[in-house]
Each structure stands twice: as structure tokens, then as C-alpha cells.
Amino acid sequence: xxxxxxxxxxxxxxxxxxxxxxxxxxxxxxxxxxxxxxxxxxxxxxxxxxxxxxxxxxxxxxxxxxxxxxxxxxxxxxxxxxxxxxxxxxxxxxxxxxxxxxxxxxxxxxxxxxxxxxxxxxxxxxxxxxxxxxxxxxxxxxxxxxxxxxxxxxxxxxxxxxxxxxxxxxxxxxxxxxxxxxxxxxxxxxxxxxxxxxxxxxxxxxxxxxxxxxxxxxxxxxxxxxxxxxxxxxxxxxxxxxxxxxxxxxxxxxxxxxxxxxxxxxxxxxxxxxxxxxxxxxxxxxxxxxxxxxxxxxxxxxxxxxxxxxxxxxxxxxxxxxxxxxxxxxxxxxxxxxxxxxxxxxxxxxxxxxxxxxxxxxxxxxxxxxxxxxxxxxxxxxxxxxxxxxxxxxxxxxxxxxxxxxxxxxxxxxxxxxxxxxxxxxxxxxxxxxxxxxxxxxxxxxxxxxxxxxxxxxxxxxxxxxxxxxx
Numbered sequence: 001x002x003x004x005x006x007x008x009x010x011x012x013x014x015x016x017x018x019x020x021x022x023x024x025x026x027x028x029x030x031x032x033x034x035x036x037x038x039x040x041x042x043x044x045x046x047x048x049x050x051x052x053x054x055x056x057x058x059x060x061x062x063x064x065x066x067x068x069x070x071x072x073x074x075x076x077x078x079x080x081x082x083x084x085x086x087x088x089x090x091x092x093x094x095x096x097x098x099x100x101x102x103x104x105x106x107x108x109x110x111x112x113x114x115x116x117x118x119x120x121x122x123x124x125x126x127x128x129x130x131x132x133x134x135x136x137x138x139x140x141x142x143x144x145x146x147x148x149x150x151x152x153x154x155x156x157x158x159x160x161x162x163x164x165x166x167x168x169x170x171x172x173x174x175x176x177x178x179x180x181x182x183x184x185x186x187x188x189x190x191x192x193x194x195x196x197x198x199x200x201x202x203x204x205x206x207x208x209x210x211x212x213x214x215x216x217x218x219x220x221x222x223x224x225x226x227x228x229x230x231x232x233x234x235x236x237x238x239x240x241x242x243x244x245x246x247x248x249x250x251x252x253x254x255x256x257x258x259x260x261x262x263x264x265x266x267x268x269x270x271x272x273x274x275x276x277x278x279x280x281x282x283x284x285x286x287x288x289x290x291x292x293x294x295x296x297x298x299x300x301x302x303x304x305x306x307x308x309x310x311x312x313x314x315x316x317x318x319x320x321x322x323x324x325x326x327x328x329x330x331x332x333x334x335x336x337x338x339x340x341x342x343x344x345x346x347x348x349x350x351x352x353x354x355x356x357x358x359x360x361x362x363x364x365x366x367x368x369x370x371x372x373x374x375x376x377x378x379x380x381x382x383x384x385x386x387x388x389x390x391x392x393x394x395x396x397x398x399x400x401x402x403x404x405x406x407x408x409x410x411x412x413x414x415x416x417x418x419x420x421x422x423x424x425x426x427x428x429x430x431x432x433x434x435x436x437x438x439x440x441x442x443x444x445x446x447x448x449x450x451x452x453x454x455x456x457x458x459x460x461x462x463x464x465x466x467x468x469x470x471x
Contacts, residue, residue, distance in 0.1 A: 004028065004029070004031050005028060005031060005033070005048055005051050005056045006048065006051050007048050007049065007050060007051045008047065008048060009047070009048045009051075010045060010046070010047050010048075010061065011028065011033070011045070011046055011047075011048065011058070012043065012044070012045050012046075012064065013026035013027075013028065013033060013035065013043070013044060013046060013058075014026060014042070014043050014044075015035060015038040015039055015040050015041065015042040015043075015044065015067070016040060017040055018038075018039070018040060018097045018101075018459075019034055020101045020104075020105065020429065020459070021459050022085040022086060022458070022459030023035060023036055023037075023038060023057070023085075024036075024037070024038020024039060024040070024042070025038075026038065026044075026046075026058075031055070031056070032054070032055045032056075033046070033048070033055070033056045033057070033058050034055060034056070034057045034058070035057075035058050035059070035060060036057070036058070036059050036060065036082070036085075037059075037060060037078075037079075037085060037088065038060065039067040039069055039070055039088065039089060040067060040069060041065075041066075041067035041068055041069060041070075042063055042065060042066060042067040042070070043063075043064040043065035044060045044061075044062065044063050044064060044065075045060070045061045045062040045064060046058035046059060046060055046061060047059055047061050049163075069089055069090065069093050070088055070089070071088060071089065071090050072088070073087040073088040074087070074175060075087055075174075075175050077169060077171060077174075080142065080161070080169050081159055081162070081169055081171075082162035083159060083174075083176075083458065084175070084176060084457035084458055085457075085458065085459055086457050086458060086459060087457040091122075091126055091456065094453075094456065094457065095120050095122055095453060098120060098451065098453065098459075098461045099117070099119070099120050099451060101428070101461070102117060102120075102428050102449070102451050102461060102463055103117055105428050105429055105432045106428075106432055106446075106449065109429065109432050109433070109436075110432040110433075110435065110436050111436070112432075112436075112446060115446050115449060116446075116447070116448055116449060117449040117450075117451070118448065118449065118450045118451070120451040120452065120453055120461070121303075121306060121310070121450065121451070121452045121453065122453050123300065123302075123303055123453045123454065123455075123456045124302045124303065124306075125302060125456075126456035126457065127175050127176060127456075128175070128176065128177070128178060128179050129176060129299075129300045129302070129303070129456065130176050130177050130178070130299050130300065131178065131215060131216050131217065131218055131282075131297070131299055131300070131301050132213070132214065132215045132216075132297070132299050133174060133176075133177040133178065133181065133213070133214045134211055134212075134213050134266055135157055135158055135159065135171070135185070135211065135212040135213070135214075136156075136157075136158065136159065136160055136168045136200075136210070136211055136212075136264070137155075137156070137157055137168070137192075137199035137200050137207070137209040137210055137211065137212070138155075138156045138157075138160075138166070138167055138168035138199050138200060138201075138202065139154050139155065139156075139198070139199045139200065139201045139207055140153070140154070140156070140166055140167045140168070140201075141153050141154070141155065141156035141167065141168065141169075141170050142156065142161035142164065142167040142168060142169045142170075151170055152193070154199075155170075155189075155192070155193060155199050156168040156169065156170040156199065157170060157171070157185060157188065157189045157192070157199075157212060158170045158171035158185075159171060159174070165202060165264075166202050166203050170189075171185060172185060172186070173185065176456070176457065177214065178214055178216040178223070180214070180216070180223055180248055180250070181214060183247055183248060184212070184214060184225060184244070184248070185212075187240070187243050187244055187247065188212055188227070188240065188244075191239070191240045191243065192209055195236065197209050197236070200230065202264070205230075205262055206230075207230065208229050208230055208231055208233070209227070209229055210228040210229055210230055210259060210266075211226075211227075211228035211259075211264075211266045212225070212226070212227055212228070213225070213226040213227075213228065213266050213293070214226075215280060215291060215293075216280075217280045217281060217282035217283075217291065217301075218282065218301040218302065219282060219283040219284075219301065220280070220281050220282060220283060221250045222250060222252040222253070222280035222281060222282075223248060223250045223251050223252055223253075223280070224252060224253040224254075224255065224279075224280045224291070224293070225244060225251070225253070225254045225255070226254075226255040226256075226257055226266070226293045227254075227255070227256050227257070228256075228257045228258075228259050228266050229256060229257070229258060229259070230258070230259065230260055231258065231260075232258050232270065232272075234256040234272040234274060237254075237256055237274055238274070241254050241274050241275045244275075245275065251275065251276070252276045252277065252280050253273070253275065253276040253277050253278065253279065253280055254273075254274040254275035254276065255271055255272065255273055255274065255278070255293050256271065256272040256274055257270070257271050257293055258270040258271070258272075266293075267293075267294045267352075271293060278292060278293075279291055279292045279295075282297065282301065284301065284304060284305050284308065284332065284336070285305055285308070285336065287332075287335055287336060287360075287364050288360075288363055288364060289330070289332060289360050289363075290356060290359055290360055290363060291330075291356075292352070292356060294352045294353075295330050295352070295353065295356050296329040296330050296350070296353055297329075297330060297332065298332070298454070299454070299455075300454045300455070303452060303453070303454045303462075304332070304454075306452065307424070307452050307454065307462060307464065308332070308333060308336045310450050310452065310464050311333055311336075311337070311397065311422050311424060311464060312336065312337055312340065314420070314422045314447075314448065314450075314464060314466040315337060315340070315395045315397065315420065315422050316395075316420065317337060317340040317341045317394075317395060318340070319340065319341065319342055320342050321341055321342055321394035321395060322341065322342055322343050322344075322345070322391045322392065322393050322394050322395075323337055323341045323343070323344045323345070323393060323394070323395045323396075323397060324344075324345050324346075324347070324390075324393035324395075324396050324397070324416070324418075325337075325344060325345070325346040325347070325397040325399070326347050326376055326396065326397065326398045326399070326400070326405075326409075327347070327348065327376065327398065327399050327400045327401065328346030328347060328348045328353075328357060328371065328397075328399070329348060329350070329353050329357070329399070330353045330356040330357050330360065331346050331348075331353075331356070331357025331358075331360055331361065331369070331371055332360075333397055333399060333424075334346040334357070334369055334371070334397075335357075335360055335361060335364060335366055335369060337397070338366045338368055338369050339366075341368065341395075342368065343368050343369070343370075343391060344368065344369045344370075345369070345370050345371075345372065345390060345391075345393075346369065346370070346371040346372065347371075347372050347374060347376055347379070348371065348372075348373060348374075349373070349374065349375045349376065351373060354371050354372075354373040357369075357371045358371055372386075376405075376406065376409055377406040377408055377409065378408075380409075380412050381408065387412075387415070387416075392416060392417075392418075393416055393418045394418055394419050394420070395418055395419065395420045395421075395422065396413065396416065396418040396420070396421045396422070397422050397424070398413075398421065398422070398423045398424065398434075399423075399424040399425070400425065400430075400434075402425075402426060402427040402430065403427075403430055404425070404427065404430030404431065404433060404434045405430075405434045407437070410434070410437045410438060410441055411441055413438060413441070413442070414438065414441035414442040417442065417469070418469070419468075419469050420466065420467065420468055420469070421438070421444065421466070421467040422464065422465070422466055422467075423435060423464070423465045423467065424462065424463075424464050425462070425463055425465075426454070426455075426460055426461070426462050427460075428451075428461065428463045431463055431465065435465060435467065438467065439467075442469070443469060443470045443471070444467045444468065444469055444470060445467065445468055445470050446465060446466070446467060447466040447467065447468045448465070448466040449463060449464075449465045449466075450463070450464045450465075451463050452464065
């Protein structure tokens, strides 16, 4: 059957809704078109960039009729970057659409009917809320038209261009990154150009400079700068450290990470501490957390505390109960719940995260926690004795990566049969899929669903769902 729409075709369409993931939805007859940055109510001229048998993707050439929901995006890179795809939508409207998408996923994908979804907890800050930002160096600067023609085309420090992994958009700032970002980008870029330090060629895997990572502890104001390179020449950065320290009075740590992998990861095989400590300290509630260059930590510190309070409320612990925390990362949720529980056991595959979790337990003098390193996809099949040796959980916390739980873990959870399950996810689609399988395996029902906006201006939403055993 011939496709009704072809790549490269120009069309005039009306945007009807926003899809899960952030694109606008339009139709030609019954054929669906996803339009990048499209807003409901807009009439737009678009060019088709991808055409499949069941859908097409398109970009806007011209807005023929503006949406009443539109607002001017404050970021000068909005049209090119794609990271904050909802920035041209008023924040209250963003919340409405995110809530509607969570509701639709639970009702249609999950088939759960009229479940109790509470109003979304809005982010306290909608700019400068990220405590971590990863920027990429590239030997190919992404350009369009007269976009910053004064800059060299063979050097960029910024974010990957959407749909083009080989290029990067050269940025002077990012409005959701820490407020020190423009200073750091300026100093590092100028230093690299002045000293002819070669940016990474992602296609050929050549070049010295790979990534620049900023991490800021909101409640202690400590700043970490991590420069990821493909080779061990850390001595070249000593003058740079001096320049950074001269302009940033909260600079606490400068690290050079060596990464020779072919992937785009910022985690490497070796680190050199160029300035300060090998970590920064953050506070959440009454707890302190050491954050090392490879640590996982919620990217929105203020909302992380609100999220943990919701998890604690849904866990509804008493001091005689045991908690298992699956995919525990650096143990932040496990440690946050420890005071309310008899014992907390965390499971995590990342060795560095388990090390951080154990160190943070010692730092906070918490003794009723233990952290087990292992792949949750396999650990209970390879070591079935764990299910007999460890105390059974009364409460299970599940906080997996975006892809959700491995199907092999679902029957294990059913076998554990905890009284309560608190499932935390930044991807409600995989969350709904997993919960549906869990409810098919065991006698549980959905008690509460709480969306939390951790990522303003993006199509992402955190969701905390409480499952109760139906006895």
C-alpha cells in the first residue's frame, strides 16, 4: 500500500493535541502527523521529515494561525535545541497536558478505568532547576541560516543537535542549567580555542575534548566541573583551573575524567582531581549526600525532597517493617526512609552507585541499611538463596530506569508479596506496562497516583503510584 504522505512533502495542517513525548498531533484524514514544537490550536505549514505507513513526522515551516496557548520561548536556542520542547507553552498549560497524558496512559494503555490520579505537584522553580548538566564538545557545529556565523564551524561546546548525533549546538547558556553555566561555558570554550585543544569527532572517535559536566549542590552551593577527555593529559588544564577559580567563588571540585569508550558516556575509567575534593556535598532534608562525578542523583534537588516525602507517605512505614528498594541508585530514597523502618535493603547494578550509597550511610550514621550490588534482571535466578536469607519486605520501592522493570522481575515481586508497593518512574508508559503485569500476577490494586513535575518545559513527568495488596 502506498504511503498517503511522502518525505519532503509540504502540508498545511491544524494541530489538535500534544502527544506523549511532546510533539503536536495533526491529521490528514485518518493519517496521523507528529509535528515538532506544534501547539494545539495552531494552523501551520509543515515539511514532512519522516514518513511511515502509519504515521509521519514533520517540522514547522511557517505558523499560519497562532495558538491561544502560545507564548514566546525565552531561550534563544529553542528552535534548534529541542530539549525544552514545551517552553513555548505557558507553565500551567504544560501541567494540564502532562496530567492528561498520564491519565490517558493509565486509562487506555493500562485499561485501569477511573483510577485516582491526584493533581500534579508543580515544580517550585521552572528555570535553573537542574543540578546536573552534560554538555558535549564536537568538531562539527550545528548551523542553520545565519545562526552565529562568527563562530568556527569546526568547534562546538553545547548540546547535541536533535536528530544529528555528530553535531552539537554551540551554547552560551542553558536556562534550566545552574546559574554558573554561562561563565563556565565561556571560560572553557575560550581556553580550548586558545590552546588548540581538539574537540571530539563522534563519527571517527578522534579528538581530545569529549564532555563538560556541571554539577551543583543547591543547599550547600558547591560547584563541580568535570571535563571528560579521550586521553590522559590532565596537566594542560592547570591554567584553566586558575581561570575558573578566579571567577567562581563556589567552585569546590574540578575533575578530569578519562573515557576511551566508543559510546557517548561521561563515565570513564580514570579520574584526576585537578582542584578541591573528589566530590561535592548536598543536603536533602536532614541528610547529607556525597556526590561524586559518576554519582546518580535526582536532577531537581528541591523537587527531589518533595518526591521523597510522597514516597515516604505512600510507604506508610512503622519501625517494625522491612523495606526493599529496587534500583536504589546511590541510596537516596533508602536512606530517606531508614529512620521510619526497621531495616532497608537496596539493590543496584552500578558498582559506583553502591559505593556511594554505602558511604552516604556512614556519612549520615545510618546503620539499619544494607546495599547489595547485582543485576535485578538476573540476581534472584542466579542467587535464589537471597530470597530465603534476606528478611521479606513489607514495603517494596521500585524506581527503575526509563525502560522500566525487566519482565523476569515481575514474578519475583509477586512472590515477595509485600503489603505495599511504591513505584516511582520518570516514564509513565513503562510504569503502566509494568503495573499492568504486576496486577495480573498478584492480588494488588492501585490506591493512589501522584504526578510530580521534576522537569519543567520538557515532555517528561515523574509519577509515584501506590499499590496495595488486596487481602
